[in-house]
Amino acid sequence: MSEIVKKYCNSLTEYSRYKTREVKIGDVPLGGNNPIRIQSMTITDTMNTIATVEQTIRMVESGCEYVRITAPSMNEARNLENIKKELRARSYTVPLIADIHFTPNAAELAARIVEKVRINPGNYVDKKKFEQFEYTDLEYQEELDRIRERFTPLVKVCKEYGTAMRIGTNHGSLSDRIMNRFGDTPLGMVESALEFVRICEDLDYYSIVLSMKASNPQVMVQAYRLLIQKMEEEGMNYPIHLGVTEAGGGEDGRIKSAVGIGALLEDGIGDTIRVSLTEDPEYEAPVAISLANRYQNRINHGPIKSITEIPIDPISYKRRETFEIFGIGGPSVPVVVADYSSRNIAAQKDLNDIGYKYDEPSDKWYLADAAADIIYLGKQNISFTLPENLKLIIDYDEWIKLDSKKLRYPLFHKDEYLRSKTFSGQINFLAIKISDFDEELSKKIKLDEKLVLVIETDNEHGMAEQRRFFFELINRKIKNPVIIKRDYQNISLDEVRLYSSTDFGGLLIDGLGDGVWLTTEIKKSESEKSSKLTFVKESNQKFINRTLFGILQATRTRISKTEYIACPSCGRTLFDLQETTEMIRKRTEHLKGVKIAIMGCIVNGPGEMADADYGYVGSGVDKITLYKGKDIIKRSVPSSQAVDELIGLIKEDGNWTERPGNDDF
């Protein structure tokens, strides 16, 4: 499999940017040796010149290097000229990108005005009606010829005017033709774009940027990796635009974006980033900048032993094979460890932060859906009785002295583990770094069916080092479960959220990891003061627990809450998306596992809401269309009634549960 390593990134162990060709976009070139560029998209009505200009300026001030503006019809495409003039009059030279869906004539006009156009190959000429149709090779070729005919004029305009083009595939809006031939797969996404690229190349046009977005970070990462493999096969090297679509807002939106974008950046993939949040666009650039800045000095990371064969398939998800010990590993969902080693647990209420609530009169514990599974106590102990599902880890040197070891398990370090004669009869934990690993330890671990590994790293390129460790375990056929442990110090809360999402997410989406353990000290930084997120004062444990469950949800390895797929909104949006999303969230956030899409327009919304169970889609002024899966259930519902109707739909399906009374964890 060594070829795979070469093809989708430079190296899995030594960080370097994957080199693409440089594409000129106004005076801000992309790809090649240029830094990772930051961009975002306006959400104003494109016909409102001043509002769009002013929002663009706010975006530029927040760090955007390109600004995308929707051009759904000729009128908006034409108005891009006024927007550009006004921006230049105010001394803003930021390159503009016209966002096109369905309207080749608007694209051809916009390409004469702005620096770049973005087309979606799923709907530029192709159709999407969710029709099942078997294309013969001849029919398929005829469709391609039709696309060539309709697409060629745009390519010619771009060539003539020096305009760049992004061919941006979205997982949710693949055409019927692609869906029928390749399915809803990363291969379908890649082929959808490459068909258009081949036409461009035939016309000697190479100012191309490519993207493969999906709302599921796992699919998104696989599609980008496959894109690089396919580009290498065809001798292409176009710059890559990274993004997770419909990520939602707030913490969840940031976590989901960081999982997908971060996992690729870790491998040096990506020339420009757009973080899509259901928030005002000026809040997106700081998140993208924070993700990108992490790699400025990454090249100087500590050495990681190279690898020539990778034992996993980077294009399809398969969880690493492990045996199960006491609910960890095997088919069990990844466990969450809460670290209380530096916080005393004096009373039951101290566990509220990690999802446990004790009711004294009934002497009962209530568990939230996001309740941690294990508490690490370091050298401490707990004096009261705990719920039976909760395991306690105690440092071996203290554990060995305990009279009662019930629900208490030892954490060993290498030397202790190798020399100890006393072990728990149920489960033991070994904290280990890759540098600790040698033949003696390897042999002992392999034979120990009661041992869970806790892998740590202090390498700057920590995700890659831990991944290398997983590869070592797989190659040696060691099947003990693994808890991934990371520690972040002296960085802001926003950074802890983004970096941990990247580092845990990058492993979990490849099926690596049976548990997560995060330590940090909360420190408010300057950057948080300008963050969109408002922070209530909360404990480390509460923040960490929520972040870890968020990462497991984003990687779809453990579902503990409702999933929201919300578009970021744009000039097509027909209602206040942020307010509506918040309203729907408030009423449905206890519906564990239900996926609800909130989309701004009927033109792209239904296609792009991917695998949502229910859809709330703007279809006119004050009009909402409700979907169940891909099917329309109710049209033109007045927005004042639409949320109630949506809930009615969920109830009819039997997917509604009443909100538990003890949800104030």
Ligand code: SF4
């Ligand atoms: S789905 Fe949302 S972001 Fe996409 S075009 Fe429609 S309103 Fe704009």
